[in-house]
Structures are given as C-alpha cells and as structure tokens.
Amino acid sequence: MSVADAVGQAHGGAARPTVSFELMPPRRPDAAPKFWETARRLVATHPDFVSVTYGAAGTDRATARQVVGRLLQGTPVLPIAHLTCVGASREDVEEVINDFLDEGVRSFLALRGDPPRDQPDWQPAPDGVRSSTELVALLREVEASRCAADPAAALRGAARPLTIAVATFCDGNPAAGTTRSQEVRRLWQKQQAGASFAITQLFYDASSYTDFVAEARAAGVTIPILAGLLPTTEPARLRRVEELTGVRAPQHLLDALDALPDPEAQHAYGIAYTVDLAQRVLDAGTPGLHVYTFNKHRAALDLLEGVHLGGGSGGTGGSASAAAAPLVPDLASGPWVTGTSLPTTSAATHGTPV
Numbered sequence: 001m002s003v004a005d006a007v008g009q010a011h012g013g014a015a016r017p018t019v020s021f022e023l024m025p026p027r028r029p030d031a032a033p034k035f036w037e038t039a040r041r042l043v044a045t046h047p048d049f050v051s052v053t054y055g056a057a058g059t060d061r062a063t064a065r066q067v068v069g070r071l072l073q074g075t076p077v078l079p080i081a082h083l084t085c086v087g088a089s090r091e092d093v094e095e096v097i098n099d100f101l102d103e104g105v106r107s108f109l110a111l112r113g114d115p116p117r118d119q120p121d122w123q124p125a126p127d128g129v130r131s132s133t134e135l136v137a138l139l140r141e142v143e144a145s146r147c148a149a150d151p152a153a154a155l156r157g158a159a160r161p162l163t164i165a166v167a168t169f170c171d172g173n174p175a176a177g178t179t180r181s182q183e184v185r186r187l188w189q190k191q192q193a194g195a196s197f198a199i200t201q202l203f204y205d206a207s208s209y210t211d212f213v214a215e216a217r218a219a220g221v222t223i224p225i226l227a228g229l230l231p232t233t234e235p236a237r238l239r240r241v242e243e244l245t246g247v248r249a250p251q252h253l254l255d256a257l258d259a260l261p262d263p264e265a266q267h268a269y270g271i272a273y274t275v276d277l278a279q280r281v282l283d284a285g286t287p288g289l290h291v292y293t294f295n296k297h298r299a300a301l302d303l304l305e306g307v308h309l310g311g312g313s314g315g316t317g318g319s320a321s322a323a324a325a326p327l328v329p330d331l332a333s334g335p336w337v338t339g340t341s342l343p344t345t346s347a348a349t350h351g352t353p354v
Helices: 003-011 029-043 061-074 090-102 132-149 151-159 180-193 206-218 235-245 251-258 263-283 297-306 320-324
Strands: 018-023 049-052 079-084 107-111 163-168 197-200 225-229 288-292
Touching (some): 003 018, 018 029, 029 049, 029 061, 079 090, 090 132, 132 151, 132 163, 132 180, 163 180, 206 225, 206 263, 225 263, 235 251, 251 263, 288 297
Parallel strands (some): 079 107, 107 163, 163 197, 225 288
C-alpha cells in the first residue's frame, strides 16, 4: 500500500487514522547513533509513514538521501522525502528529484523552504522554482518524463504512483504574512497542481484545525488534511518553535509548564495537554496524526499511547531494560498519563466535523 492509499482509506473512513512521524537527519556523525535509536523506536510502532526533512538550499541533501534509503531498504516503513526549492535553480531541483526517484522514493513532501535569514532582500532566482505549487507541478513533470522515456519506469509508476504531500497553515503562515483564507486558496492551488494530501503546521487549539478544514472544503479542497502536532512537553522547545515558525504557544500553557518543578512533571502535563488536543481533532474526523518529534521518541510515543494509537515509552526510558524491550503497538490500553489535570482554559475547543 502506498502512502496515498493509506491516507486515502483513513480519509474515507475505511481505516483507522494514520500515524506518522517527522524525523530530521543527524547533522553530525556523533549524533547518528542517537538518531537511529529514535528511528528504531518509532518504526517499531508500525507508523503509516515517516517523513525525513531536507534542509533549505540542500544543506543536508546527502544525509537526507542516506536516511531515506536506509528506511526504504532496512525497514517496512514508508518514507516521505522532504523536498525544498528555495535558492535552487530548476535544473538543480530536477537533479534532486531524479536522485530520490533513482533511490526508489515514491513519496515526497513538497515545500518552498525558508529564504536565507541573513538576506532580508533575498529574491528567488529567475530560473528557480518559486513556490511549493510549482514544485508539485515539477515533480509531476519529472515523473511523466521518466515514464515516457522508459517503459520499465512507466510500469513501476503504474504499480506505485507518485505520492506528493504538501504543507498547509491552519491559522495563516506568520512567516509569509498570509491569512487562513489565503492559505486555503494556496492549498486549493497545490491540489490543482497534483498534491495528494496535506499536513498542517502545528497548532494548539482544535478549532484552528477544524475551522480551517471546514473553510477548505467549502472552497473545493477535497484532498485529505492530516493534523500536525507537536508534543507540548518542553517550554523551551515551544519558544524555539515560535522563533522558527511564528506559531505562538498559548501563554497559559507556557505559564503552567514553567511553574512545574522538574522535566518529568512538565512531560506529564504536556502529554496530557497534547492528548486532549489530539483526541479532539480525532473526534472531529481527522484522517491522521503527524507528530513533529524533533528526533525524540518518548513524547511522540506517549502521545500516541494516550489516544490509543500505539507506542508508549513505558516510563522514563532511561533504563537498559526499557531500551532493550521490544515496542509493540498498544491500541487498547488507557492513556499513559493519569491523574494529570488540564488547565481551566481548555487546551482546545471542539470544532465542526471534518
């Protein structure tokens, strides 16, 4: 089954919601062992797919290819290769696409990428790919050209059609200065260019997701829209994410986490908060949860355990026995976090069905 098939079945209500994770390739050799241990633990939960980030302007292109290749060859998981186009010529982007396709990759997450932070007047190159919508179209063009030139490629393409995911921003993209309605329009354009499904940027209120999906459906967007979630266990991480994305965590959540005595208490509180948020969007009908892991498995697995979709680190994860224990998805047990109350101001609000 392809990624598009899995997401499509969940979107149509024929299967349980999909579960997926985002991983970032290790940037230093000494970080590789920890990265692969995290990947092992996440893959052990049998996710529907794992996305592998790809740095702006191809800064970690080789490492990303290696990670995707190893996932393809050594695990049953379906990897999605991130692909950015900012700062690259059309020829360069085509080369990267062909490299991934040669590796056997059949699923991409098409992203524009972030402009250089130290160049406020930066403009895309005249011969560059200027947007994720153009990147989706280019992916389709490259695949069509390969199939036209090689009957074997055409047969492989028919058996395993290309899947192209795109990003979307429920409350507008702060970095681009767009509104929700503008993001709905952009998502419709990506759909017209050939996108298979969308993954949202992180959000902290269920109504952000449900209201966006309702507006998108009214505007003619029909592709599945997965909910992207970040476990809210580390206040420093939430503040850093705001710096990177412009998406601000609720002040009451930051205050509550800051007031707790230690990281373990913050972890328990943050998981309870995110479980509540995830359950609300699941109840509203999201076809899947995509977890931004920042290469940390414990919070991601505990979040999924809380909504009965597998995982669960079984504790702190610090002992040798815990690290060696096989991780089998647990789809029936209760939430990992118990006895942890949420703030008076709810983490999320119910929205319209999606």
